[in-house]
Amino acid sequence: MLQFDKIDAYCPRNELNFGVCHMHRYRTHNCGELSEKDENSRVKISGWVHRKRDHGSLVFVDLRDHYGLTQCVVDTSDSAFSIVESLRNESVVTITGFVKKRSDETVNQNLTTGEVEVSIEEIIIQSEAETLPLQVNSDEDAGEETRLRYRYLDLRRDRPHKNILLRSKIIQSIRNRMIEQGFTEFQTPILTASSPEGARDFLVPARLHPGKYYALPQAPQQFKQLIMMSGFEKYFQIAPCFRDEDSRADRSPGEFYQLDLEMSFVEQADVFNAVEPVIAGVFKEFSDKKIDNKFQKISFAESMLKYGSDKPDLRIPIEISDVTDIFRGSEFSIFAKNIESGAIVRAIPGPKCGSRAIADRMNSWAQSEGAPGLGYIIFANEDAKGPVAKALGQDKSNEIKSKLNLEDGDAAFFSCASEKDASFIAGRARVKIGKEQKLIDETVFKFCWIVDFPMFENDELTGKIEFSHNPFSMPQGGLEALNTKNPLDIKAWQYDLVCNGIELSSGAIRNHLPEVMYRVFEIAGYGPEMVDNKFPAMINAFKFGAPPHGGIAPGIDRIVMLIAEEPNIREVILFPMNGKAEDIMMSAPSSVDDKQLRELHVRAVTSHQKNV
RNA sequence: GGGGGUGUAGCUCAGUUGGUUAGAGCGCUGGCCUGUCACGCCAGAGGCCGCGGGUUCGAGUCCCGUCACUCCCGCCA
Numbered sequence: 065m066l067q068f069d070k071i072d073a074y075c076p077r078n079e080l081n082f083g084v085c086h087m088h089r090y091r092t093h094n095c096g097e098l099s100e101k102d103e104n105s106r107v108k109i110s111g112w113v114h115r116k117r118d119h120g121s122l123v124f125v126d127l128r129d130h131y132g133l134t135q136c137v138v139d140t141s142d143s144a145f146s147i148v149e150s151l152r153n154e155s156v157v158t159i160t161g162f163v164k165k166r167s168d169e170t171v172n173q174n175l176t177t178g179e180v181e182v183s184i185e186e187i188i189i190q191s192e193a194e195t196l197p198l199q200v201n202s203d204e205d206a207g208e209e210t211r212l213r214y215r216y217l218d219l220r221r222d223r224p225h226k227n228i229l230l231r232s233k234i235i236q237s238i239r240n241r242m243i244e245q246g247f248t249e250f251q252t253p254i255l256t257a258s259s260p261e262g263a264r265d266f267l268v269p270a271r272l273h274p275g276k277y278y279a280l281p282q283a284p285q286q287f288k289q290l291i292m293m294s295g296f297e298k299y300f301q302i303a304p305c306f307r308d309e310d311s312r313a314d315r316s317p318g319e320f321y322q323l324d325l326e327m328s329f330v331e332q333a334d335v336f337n338a339v340e341p342v343i344a345g346v347f348k349e350f351s352d353k354k355i356d357n358k359f360q361k362i363s364f365a366e367s368m369l370k371y372g373s374d375k376p377d378l379r380i381p382i383e384i385s386d387v388t389d390i391f392r393g394s395e396f397s398i399f400a401k402n403i404e405s406g407a408i409v410r411a412i413p414g415p416k417c418g419s420r421a422i423a424d425r426m427n428s429w430a431q432s433e434g435a436p437g438l439g440y441i442i443f444a445n446e447d448a449k450g451p452v453a454k455a456l457g458q459d460k461s462n463e464i465k466s467k468l469n470l471e472d473g474d475a476a477f478f479s480c481a482s483e484k485d486a487s488f489i490a491g492r493a494r495v496k497i498g499k500e501q502k503l504i505d506e507t508v509f510k511f512c513w514i515v516d517f518p519m520f521e522n523d524e525l526t527g528k529i530e531f532s533h534n535p536f537s538m539p540q541g542g543l544e545a546l547n548t549k550n551p552l553d554i555k556a557w558q559y560d561l562v563c564n565g566i567e568l569s570s571g572a573i574r575n576h577l578p579e580v581m582y583r584v585f586e587i588a589g590y591g592p593e594m595v596d597n598k599f600p601a602m603i604n605a606f607k608f609g610a611p612p613h614g615g616i617a618p619g620i621d622r623i624v625m626l627i628a629e630e631p632n633i634r635e636v637i638l639f640p641m642n643g644k645a646e647d648i649m650m651s652a653p654s655s656v657d658d659k660q661l662r663e664l665h666v667r668a669v670t671s672h673q674k675n676v
Numbered sequence: 677g678g679g680g681g682u683g684u685a686g687c688u689c690a691g692u693u694g695g696u697u698a699g700a701g702c703g704c705u706g707g708c709c710u711g712u713c714a715c716g717c718c719a720g721a722g723g724c725c726g727c728g729g730g731u732u733c734g735a736g737u738c739c740c741g742u743c744a745c746u747c748c749c750g751c752c753a
Contacts, residue, residue, distance in 0.1 A: 115713080115714080117711090117712045117713060117714095117715050117716095118709090118712095118715090119709055119710055119711075119712065119715075119716085120707095120708065120709040120710075121709075121710050122709085122710035122711065122712080123710095123712095124711080124712055124713065124715085126713070133713095135712085135713065137710095137711080137712090139710060140710085152704090153703085166711090167711085169711085170711055170712075170713090172712095172713055174713085175713080178713085195686065195703070195704060196686080196687085196703075197686065197687075198686090198687060199686095199687060199688090199702070199703065201714085202687085202688085202702075202703095202714085203714095204687080204688055204702085205688085206687060206688075207683095207687080207688085207745075207746095208745060208746065209744080209745060209746095210686095210687075259753085260753095261753040262752080262753035263751080263752050263753075264751080264752085282752095282753075283753085285753075307752065308752095309751055309752045310750085310751060310752080312747085312748080312752085313746090313747070313748090315752070432679080432680085433748095433749085434679095434749080531753070532753095533753060534753035535753075536753080537753090570753085642745075642746090643745075643746065643747090644744095644745090
């Protein structure tokens with residue numbers, strides 16, 4: 065086998081070949097750039113053996129690098145023949161040879177370099193590949209575990225490779241758009257203090273402070289507000305965020321990235337005006353799907369009523385209605401009784417769902433979701449059918465029919481429960497109907513702002529008043545509202561950006577007044593010492609001249625996932641963790657030496673330990 | 677923590693009502709092939725059917741348990 069360091073000594077007598085001595089060690093061209101105009105030139109290319117076609121006395125090798133694919137060819141008359149023949153896929157080689165124009169009938173139109181091929185004169189094996197655990201040259205995905213364990217192989221494949229490049233380009237575009245708007249990029253600490261609000265923290269033991277811990281930031285929330293208080297006006301950062309919560313298809317465990325931004329002297333509309341062109345611009349730049357420039361605004365209350373969710377998929381042309389009044393005091397006694405004790409009824413239109421089979425399926429689905437069931441009326445031949453219609457009577461059934469704009473052949477479904485539960489199950493039913501009846505327009509991105517979130521909510525179990533989002537938002541109406549209104553009626557300057565049923569972003573106009581901060585915590589049942597102890601930086605900064613400010617933080621991974629049209633967020637992350645927050649490629653998390661633990665003043669508790 | 681789905685060759689998957697020696701494609705090994713481009717043809721190796729237990733004359737298939745992966749609920753200011 066030829067070693068790469070012998071190349072310098074290799075200098076064929078033949079005059080034509082003389083140039084090889086002065087060539088770059090690995091390449092004169094990449095695998096995506098050779099064309100007719102390079103005909104007859106001597107070139108050197110390096111890359112991976114993508115695929116071989118062995119005809120016995122003639123072998124074709126598709127050589128692949130980051131830039132493309134070039135067909136190389138060798139036959140028995142060439143000295144390199146036996147080496148080429150023995151190559152396994154994904155071995156890395158350097159090929160020196162002549163560019164030859166292909167005959168008309170052998171041109172490959174599917175390849176950018178398909179007009180030419182490289183006639184192999186010399187091949188140097190840089191790195192041999194063993195039998196592969198997954199096939200790089202296949203469109204077929206390997207299993208998730210194999211892909212993650214051998215992520216570097218998976219990432220050589222076309223689609224994963226392109227997804228990661230897309231991510232990089234999107235981030236660059238976002239960065240340019242933010243800077244063009246006058247935002248400044250800052251970095252904030254990764255080792256910081258644990259903060260009581262929000263998700264579970266990742267903790268880092270402090271070696272110099274026995275018993276104390278740093279936390280990784282769940283978001284640079286307090287820092288970005290403090291940046292405003294430092295007199296910088298427009299901050300942004302492609303910020304890593306760390307939250308120790310369980311994974312979902314659109315939620316990578318452990319860490320994710322946000323386009324974190326904050327602005328001073330702004331109201332809600334100013335934040336929207338800053339963010340909309342960035343988001344719309346990026347989606348337009350990288351996707352062929354249609355989007356509206358103007359993002360719809362929907363109040364939280366309206367969204368919960370019409371869509372049963374605070375992240376509605378507006379591509380589904382179904383709107384839920386409240387029909388409590390129609391069922392109140394009706395002959396359909398289960399609902400009527402529940403309404404007397406405070407339940408409500410939501411109706412979900414089911415276009416083309418007017419069959420017993422569909423209705424039964426929806427009902428058992430609802431039961432599997434923990435609901436008692438899903439009532440239904442089937443409309444057919446100007447008649448309302450089913451047990452609900454029978455008890456309710458034709459008049460009230462027809463009232464529902466017209467209220468929901470239904471036709472014969474359609475159905476209406478009903479969830480009856482507490483407002484929260486009824487909305488929730490209706491919202492899930494809406495999505496299920498949308499998917500099953502194929503009502504979702506896959507060619508559009510539908511954006512909306514969900515606004516006017518409640519400042520507080522009741523804890524279902526304890527009845528205690530809690531922050532519904534975060535304690536840093538400014539309540540609408542300010543201190544006066546806090547002092548005069550029922551806390552549960554107070555709304556916050558708090559908003560989410562939603563696209564196609566996915567929450568892209570959450571933000572708020574922040575409170576910047578110490579008296580509001582203390583009062584807000586007081587309503588939630590905490591004394592001023594809680595504020596002083598847990599948020600010393602913020603509350604102190606508020607006391608030395610804090611500008612009114614607000615911001616938002618769109619999720620980068622989700623933006624890329626939507627644009628790449630991938631159903632899973634792992635597809636747009638270089639080295640993602642699995643569902644149990646393990647990196648099976650790197651073996652993280654891992655055990656550490658006792659010495660390391662002693663230095664950190666940490667001792668393992670073994671009673672709950674598994675698979676040690 | 678709870679619920680659903682999946683687990684069969686290196687990879688992707690098929691496997692009928694429980695019934696002989698568990699199959700296919702790709703990959704791998706060997707042979708043939710000078711114009712292929714997912715090359716083609718021939719032959720071969722490769723299996724703890726996730727693991728443990730049970731039912732049965734007989735289990736990849738049925739039952740119980742368990743583990744892994746995945747989707748969902750909880751959780752995610």
